[in-house]
Amino acid sequence: MLERLRVNIQDRLYGQTRKSLDAIQELVEEAICTAENNVKPKGTYHLLPVLNTDKDAVQTSAGKIQSPMFSHLVNQCKGERYIIFMVVTIGEALEEMGRSQKGILYQWVFDLVGSELVELVADRLEDQLEKADRAGIQYSTRFSPGYCDWALEGQRIIFNALDVEKIGVTLSSHMVMVPEKSVSAIKVTANEVPFSKPCFFCSKKDCHWRRL
Amino acid sequence: MTEETIILKDLESAVLNHDDQLLNKALKIAIDAGIQSVEIRRSILGGLDRVRRKLMSNETSLPELLISLDITAQGLETLFSQEGLTPAKDPVSLVIGVVEGDPHDLGKNIIVQIYKSFGYEVCDLGAQVPKERFVKAVKEKNARVLALSAMMSTTMTAMPEIIKEARAISPGTVILVGGAPLDEVLARTYGADGYAESAVTILEETERTITRCMGKTK
Numbered sequence: 108m109l110e111r112l113r114v115n116i117q118d119r120l121y122g123q124t125r126k127s128l129d130a131i132q133e134l135v136e137e138a139i140c141t142a143e144n145n146v147k148p149k150g151t152y153h154l155l156p157v158l159n160t161d162k163d164a165v166q167t168s169a170g171k172i173q174s175p176m177f178s179h180l181v182n183q184c185k186g187e188r189y190i191i192f193m194v195v196t197i198g199e200a201l202e203e204m205g206r207s208q209k210g211i212l213y214q215w216v217f218d219l220v221g222s223e224l225v226e227l228v229a230d231r232l233e234d235q236l237e238k239a240d241r242a243g244i245q246y247s248t249r250f251s252p253g254y255c256d257w258a259l260e261g262q263r264i265i266f267n268a269l270d271v272e273k274i275g276v277t278l279s280s281h282m283v284m285v286p287e288k289s290v291s292a293i294k295v296t297a298n299e300v301p302f303s304k305p306c307f308f309c310s311k312k313d314c315h316w317r318r319l
Numbered sequence: 320m321t322e323e324t325i326i327l328k329d330l331e332s333a334v335l336n337h338d339d340q341l342l343n344k345a346l347k348i349a350i351d352a353g354i355q356s357v358e359i360r361r362s363i364l365g366g367l368d369r370v371r372r373k374l375m376s377n378e379t380s381l382p383e384l385l386i387s388l389d390i391t392a393q394g395l396e397t398l399f400s401q402e403g404l405t406p407a408k409d410p411v412s413l414v415i416g417v418v419e420g421d422p423h424d425l426g427k428n429i430i431v432q433i434y435k436s437f438g439y440e441v442c443d444l445g446a447q448v449p450k451e452r453f454v455k456a457v458k459e460k461n462a463r464v465l466a467l468s469a470m471m472s473t474t475m476t477a478m479p480e481i482i483k484e485a486r487a488i489s490p491g492t493v494i495l496v497g498g499a500p501l502d503e504v505l506a507r508t509y510g511a512d513g514y515a516e517s518a519v520t521i522l523e524e525t526e527r528t529i530t531r532c533m534g535k536t537k
Contacts, residue, residue: 120382130337131382210389211432212382218425259473281420281473 108227109143115223134213138220141204142197148228149274150195152236154296157181157188165190169268172293174257176305177250186298191236192268193249195228196276196289197221221288229290236294245300249292252282254316255305265291323354327362334366334394337386342394350401359398367391367436374519384518385429391436411529414456415466416444418481421474426498429518430466437522439464450481457485462492464525466515469498475505482510493532495525 116135158166165172165181167190172178181188201224205217229249237246252261259282265271266278277285284291302308306319320328326349333342342363349359370387373379413434417424424446431443442460444452457465465485469475475498482494496506497515506514513528515521 128337128383128386130386210385210392211429212385212389214425214428215382215385253472259471279420281471283420283422283471283474285422287422 108224108231109139111227112139112142112220112224115227116220119219119223130212131216134216135220138201138204138217141217142201142220142224145200145204146197146224148195148197148224148231150193150228150232151269151271151274152191152193152232153269154189154191155268157190157295167264167268170264172257172261172264174250174255174261176256176309177293177295179308180247180250180300180302180305181295183301184295184297184299185301188295188297190268191246191294191296192265192292193229193232193236193294194265194269194271194274194276194284194289194291195225195232196274196284196286197225197228198275198288199286202287225288225290229292233294243298244296245298247295247300247302248304248318249290249294250305251290251292255309262291265293323352323358326352326354327358330359330362330394331366331369334363334387334390335369337383337390339390339393342390343397346394346397350398356398356401360395363391363394363398364437371433371519371522381518388429388432388436392432395436410438410440411463412442412460413439413464413466414442414444414453414460414462415468416448416453416456417446417468417470418474418477419447419449420477421469421471422446423470424468426470426518427468430468430497430515430521433518433521434525450477450484453481454484454488457489457492462489464493464495464529466495466497466525467511468496469500472500475500478511479509486510493525493529495528497521 120131155167155169158168160178160181163173163175163178165178169192201217201221205214233249250257253259262278262282276289279285304318306317326345329341329345330349333345367387370379370384374384415427415431417427431441434441442456444456453465467478467481469478478496485492485494494511495513495515496509496511501514503514512532513524515524
């Protein structure tokens with residue numbers, strides 16, 4: 108995973124810097140070493156059946172997922188439909204190191220490495236889920252509160268569905284996860300998932316988060 | 320070119336080219352040579368401003384600005400740790416913080432460093448700051464500027480109340496808002512005087528807003 112992290116960070120940096128600056132590279136390596144020695148990623152997930160859907164929302168026993176786009180995606184699925192709720196975290200080690208009084212670049216690099224790492228941890232959990240599960244079952248990609256048309260308040264449903272405290276993650280009254288470097292998401296799984304993400308039928312072509 | 324001009328050029332170039340060794344060397348020579356601190360500071364900030372302007376025209380990157388910011392902070396700290404030297408006359412007093420419930424302070428920290436470098440007297444309240452602390456700090460610091468940051472749609476909604484109470488207690492304070500979910504329209508709706516779009520344009524926006532507000536009160 109750390110090699111993938113190095114590659115992702117380089118991609119991000121080359122998007123921003125025209126040349127590889129030694130000062131930045133050294134800090135990136137320091138942050139990655141800190142991650143290697145101090146970060147213990149944790150994750151949890153749970154499946155719940157889809158109880159019913161309408162054009163705006165998907166109902167589960169954990170609550171109603173109020174997102175017309177996700178609901179449309181679920182409505183295209185065939186067979187028994189389940190929602191996978193998932194949360195992963197890399198804890199606070201990188202965050203705390205970044206906040207030490209070593210300058211703003213230091214904090215920025217540690218933040219960047221933490222953000223990339225927690226996304227990779229979420230990718231890894233998705234891979235494991237998909238590999239370990241039944242043959243012939245399909246999955247959407249992950250969909251998180253605060254993105255697309257799903258309000259951040261959707262965090263509450265994910266936290267209803269999971270025992271998130273066992274991995275040391277809590278949710279504030281403002282829907283902020285602590286530790287900050289955590290990812291919460293849902294996926295739909297069914298015999299047939301014709302669209303893996305709402306972007307396929309979304310008309311917002313200039314969306315920053317469009318994944319096509 | 321005089322020796323003083325060469326030293327001052329070196330200072331500017333050190334910040335522009337992220338060369339902390341050159342900065343330390345040129346700074347020592349400048350201080351030993353008795354060059355006025357105001358000139359030294361102007362050169363260091365000249366370098367930082369060039370990096371900032373390069374970023375405005377996409378000729379450089381944010382991490383490169385951050386390196387220059389760190390070098391600038393280090394240089395100014397060394398300069399003003401010398402006995403008898405002070406950063407600026409009549410600095411603009413500014414209170415800044417991230418609103419309650421929002422822990423995202425990286426953007427705010429970058430802004431703080433820019434303000435400090437360019438001579439603002441900054442009272443940084445940190446992240447997750449309750450309304451009462453903003454209002455108290457505006458009053459106690461007699462703040463010319465109040466800068467509010469929020470990175471989430473669930474936390475930015477705290478801004479209108481803070482702005483209303485800060486205005487009531489200090490009508491002359493100029494209020495700026497910034498952060499990912501905000502834009503100029505929201506800033507106006509919330510009652511702010513200005514919208515700070517990015518670290519690159521923060522100085523111009525602050526100065527423009529102060530000038531505009533001064534015009535209104537005349």
